[in-house]
Amino acid sequence: MVVTDADSKPGPRLCVLKREEGESYGFHIRAEQGRRGHIIRNVVSGGIAASSGLQNGDRLLEVNNCFVDDVPHPEVSRKIKLSGHQLCLLVLDGKEYEEALSKGRDLRGLVRIGKGEGCKPPRLCHISRDPVSGLGISFTPLEGEKGRFSVGPVKGGAAEKAGVCKGDRLVWMNGAVVSDLTHSALSRMVKKCGDHITVLVIDEESEKRYLKERMPILPTIAVPHNLPHRARKIHLVRGPTGYGFLLRLEKMSSGRTFHVLRAMDEGSPAEEAGMRDGELLLEVNGEEVEALQHQEVVDRVKTSGKEVSLTTIAQQGLEFYTKLGLSPLLFCEEDADEKIKDGSAHPGDSSKSRRCSLQKGPLGFGFNFGCVPHRPGTFISQVAPGGSGQKAGLVVGDVVMEVNGKNVEDKSLEDVMMLVKEGGCSLSLLVTDKTGDGDMKEANNTPGSEEEDDYELSCL
CATH class of the missing domain: 2.30.42.10 (PDZ domain)
Known part of the structure; x- marks a missing residue:
């Protein structure tokens, strides 16, 4: 689909691309030396991109309503990859783009898809x-x-x-x-x-x-809002004996194989970073790894040096997004842009916040609150093994920021408990791992047991 105004002057074009599972959009995006912007190349004749009106040499202005001309190229590529089966691109003809630059025009001003006041995202x-x-x-x-x-x-x-x-x-x-x-x-x-x-x-x-x-x-x-699973980014700093976890290639019930995080050593960088046994590895340093061989993934971790960033998700989380036809990387807990977007963090906040959604089970919500006497603020004091709290990712010492969307940083424990009761069988908590009080202790997570299908194993 191509959206244009027949009587308008040449300008940005809105191209909407739709593909089926296994299909390619049929174009490349490049950053070329000595040229500004993200350039559309290798548009396949008769392909989805060509049919949408995308042309070789076009410059990309927006991806899914997000201005990207001044965004680093790897991040733009990632936004496109995360779009799933439908992609919306706003592009400008290459010559018009160069002309706009030579005249010093504001490219944002050329974007006619306004986001006027009162227009909110879905x-x-x-x-x-x-x-x-x-x-x-x-x-x-x-x-x-x-x-x-x-x-x-x-x-x-x-x-x-x-x-x-x-x-x-x-x-x-x-x-x-x-x-x-x-x-x-x-x-x-x-x-x-x-x-x-x-x-x-x-x-x-x-x-x-x-x-x-x-x-x-x-x-x-x-x-x-209230998503039960979110991919999350964890940052590890290598210790004297490594990162302290095992990486395995395992076959899931679906028949697909994934790189799985296993056996975190007690007190290791992996445990301290909050790594969870059985999580699936999605990215290493922001690059997807699902299609890579086991040794390739191991090499990427090892060549990261003293620090590495991993993006992970629980197996149930991957199944959730797969059923919806969405990428599990679309909403990532430690993605600063998303946290600011949904109100769960603010610019300059260096703490690691995450939203945990719980359903009451046989053990209730499976955790206890704690507080420092005569002071506002509530934290997680105990997490029941196998309970809803542990499954949602709560860790002993987490500080509670919101309960069911309401800020509780200055609330008493009694007020927090009342908000939990009002929520009935569902509970949404925004928590952060910052631990400013001595009363808060390290988590003792009990790895879950799963039937495993051995393929390859690496100690990292």
């Missing part, structure tokens, strides 16, 4: 069924408009707690676009969803702006 909300009130959401078809639905969350229900607001427009459900669905088909989908559902919604006014600009509303530009 929200990707994960809803967990409440035992009493259910999902707490209803969908009303807009009269005379096929495939368009208004959302009605039950006040105080599961959907509202997950970030859905009254009057929101439904865009996407469990990975499926709803624009081609009838109300009855949508109702059947909801009934089949079980105890969980993930929806992409946007407020009415912002939707009008996106539709006016003919800009697709994609999960890649969404703010995440």
Whole structure:
């Protein structure tokens, strides 16, 4: 699809690319010596990119509504890789780009897809069924408009707690676009969803702006709410005997093989960084490793020197994103841009914050709160092995910043407990690993036991 205005002067072009599983978009993006910008090259004739209107020599201005002309090239490539099956690019013809630079024009000013005041990004909300009130959401078809639905969350229900607001427009459900669905088909989908559902919604006014600009509303530009799993970045500083963990190549039940983190040594850099047994390795120093051979991954870690950055996710997390057709790297806990975007961190905050979503199980939420007497602030004092808290990633010593979206840094323990009770069987905590009080202790994580299929093993 190409979006242009027939009577307008030449300018940026909006190209929307859609591909199927296993297909390539059919273009390359390059940074060339002596030339500014990200340049579109090797557009395959008859391919998806060419059909969308993308041309050799075009300069890339935006990826999924995000201005990228001044963004480092590796980061731009990563944004494209994370787009999944749909990609929205705003490009400018190469000659026009060079002319704009020679005249000193502000390239941001050329971007006609405005993000005017009041235009908010969509929200990707994960809803967990409440035992009493259910999902707490209803969908009303807009009269005379096929495939368009208004959302009605039950006040105080599961959907509202997950970030859905009254009057929101439904865009996407469990990975499926709803624009081609009838109300009855949508109702059947909801009934089949079980105890969980993930929806992409946007407020009415912002939707009008996106539709006016003919800009697709994609999960890649969404703010995440209440997602049960997030990929996370961990930073390791090498010790005298290495990083202190094993890297294995293992086959999953799906038949796919992954690089798996195992056997963290007690007191090792891996344990201190919060590495968890059984997590899947997605990236080393920001580069994806799934397609690499075991020894190639080992070499990348070893050649990192004294420090290495790893991106990991739990196996259940990978399954969650795979079912939705999204990249597990799309919403990463330690990605500063995303943390600022969803309000879970602020510029200049050097602590490591992460959002943990819990469902009450046989052990309750599986953790205890602690506090320093006569002082505000709450921390995690105990985590039950195998409980919901441990599965969500809570660690003894974590400081609690938010409970169900409400800041509790200056609240008493009693106030925090009241907010937890009000949430019923679902709980969302924003925690940070900063440990300023002597009362907070190191975590003692018990590695989970899993049936393993040995392939290759390396000690790092």
